Amino acid sequence: MFNYRPEKIIIDKNVSSEPLTKQLCEKFANVPKVYVENFEWHKDEQEMDPLLNPLTMGKKILHLKYFKGKSIKRCPGFSDKLICCNYLSLDLVENCPFECTYCILQAFLNKPVITIHANLEEILNQVLDLTSQKPDVLFRISTGEHSDSLALDHILKINKYVIPFFAKLKNSLLELKTKSKNIEHLLDLHHGGKTLISWSLNPETIIEQEEHKTARLNERLKAARIASDAGYKIAFHLDPLIYFSNWEKEYQDLVDQIFDTVPQDRIEWISFGTLRYISSLKSIVENRFPKSKIFLEEFVKGKDGKMRYLKKIRVLLYKNVQNRINKLAPKIPTYLCMEKNTVWENTMPYKPKNEIDVENHITSKLYNKFQNI
Numbered sequence: 001m002f003n004y005r006p007e008k009i010i011i012d013k014n015v016s017s018e019p020l021t022k023q024l025c026e027k028f029a030n031v032p033k034v035y036v037e038n039f040e041w042h043k044d045e046q047e048m049d050p051l052l053n054p055l056t057m058g059k060k061i062l063h064l065k066y067f068k069g070k071s072i073k074r075c076p077g078f079s080d081k082l083i084c085c086n087y088l089s090l091d092l093v094e095n096c097p098f099e100c101t102y103c104i105l106q107a108f109l110n111k112p113v114i115t116i117h118a119n120l121e122e123i124l125n126q127v128l129d130l131t132s133q134k135p136d137v138l139f140r141i142s143t144g145e146h147s148d149s150l151a152l153d154h155i156l157k158i159n160k161y162v163i164p165f166f167a168k169l170k171n172s173l174l175e176l177k178t179k180s181k182n183i184e185h186l187l188d189l190h191h192g193g194k195t196l197i198s199w200s201l202n203p204e205t206i207i208e209q210e211e212h213k214t215a216r217l218n219e220r221l222k223a224a225r226i227a228s229d230a231g232y233k234i235a236f237h238l239d240p241l242i243y244f245s246n247w248e249k250e251y252q253d254l255v256d257q258i259f260d261t262v263p264q265d266r267i268e269w270i271s272f273g274t275l276r277y278i279s280s281l282k283s284i285v286e287n288r289f290p291k292s293k294i295f296l297e298e299f300v301k302g303k304d305g306k307m308r309y310l311k312k313i314r315v316l317l318y319k320n321v322q323n324r325i326n327k328l329a330p331k332i333p334t335y336l337c338m339e340k341n342t343v344w345e346n347t348m349p350y351k352p353k354n355e356i357d358v359e360n361h362i363t364s365k366l367y368n369k370f371q372n373i
């Protein structure tokens with residue numbers, strides 16, 4: 001089990017009496033705490049020389065933040081040039097203790113600490129407001145956009161508030177995305193069939209080389225099986241697919257391993273996405289992970305500004321896994337993450353016009369299930 005203990009906790013004064021703050025202060029009673037009005041990394045942390053290795057050092061600090069803005073947003077991958085799956089992102093935690101070499105957060109977050117949005121009740125009320133305005137819409141809401149949803153949850157226990165909250169909503173599905181095996185603490189929670197746990201998977205070769213500190217493949221799959229047995233809905237993301245020497249066989253084996261471990265009728269969907277990154281990430285990765293091999297291939301800049309493999313390579317990667325799924329479990333909905341319609345046309349068994357089509361495709365089974373809950 002991945003163990004994490006912060007070296008310091010920084011607490012916004014206006015969340016000092018929140019239940020989550022009290023719980024974490026109790027849990028880490030011996031960890032030094034600093035109460036602040038307005039936390040600014042470079043100003044408040046001078047004594048630590050944050051410029052020395054800000055990303056590694058920052059992950060050892062927890063910031064319990066009063067989150068003022070709109071906590072629920074459209075997936076940041078949305079673009080009129082690409083077809084997305086139309087889910088919403090709920091920000092509860094920013095940053096992640098795992099160390100995937102390709103992690104976009106390294107170039108994206110402006111504070112390298114792990115930030116917890118501690119005014120949870122207020123944030124969840126925003127979810128209630130939004131979802132109650134459109135009772136006929138099924139909202140898919142994920143907390144895994146700016147962090148791994150479960151990497152620290154066995155310690156922080158944020159989902160013990162969030163999962164029962166979603167259990168009471170009539171028209172919303174919470175998706176927890178993870179590369180961890182931390183599900184034991186979730187098994188007894190009242191989820192009401194309204195929480196889906198999804199695992200991002202790669203062959204063991206890639207996990208070993210590029211996904212440091214995460215759970216091994218067999219651990220993730222075993223956790224998926226246990227969560228499924230506890231009634232959680234399950235999904236998988238083969239994302240990022242990486243082009244490496246033995247990609248064809250290892251990704252086919254990965255698909256086989258999924259179906260050997262989790263019953264097909266428990267899997268709601270499987271998504272695919274190839275490696276993509278913003279240009280500023282490259283020098284950060286070369287500096288932090290000099291042995292990483294992720295940038296060895298040729299990349300091109302897409303209309304959304306992100307670098308991707310050449311289209312012909314992406315099509316090969318997608319076809320390989322889709323063909324295997326067609327053979328073993330053709331009824332499981334699949335979709336591509338952040339891809340152009342010309343790539344969909346060449347790889348997938350159906351051709352959506354827009355993100356609503358994709359969402360309808362992957363949620364048609366879910367609508368029926370929600371009506372029966």
Ligand code: SF4
Nearest residue numbers: 096098100103147148
């Ligand atoms: S698990 Fe996700 S959020 Fe965490 S380091 Fe890896 S890519 Fe980044």
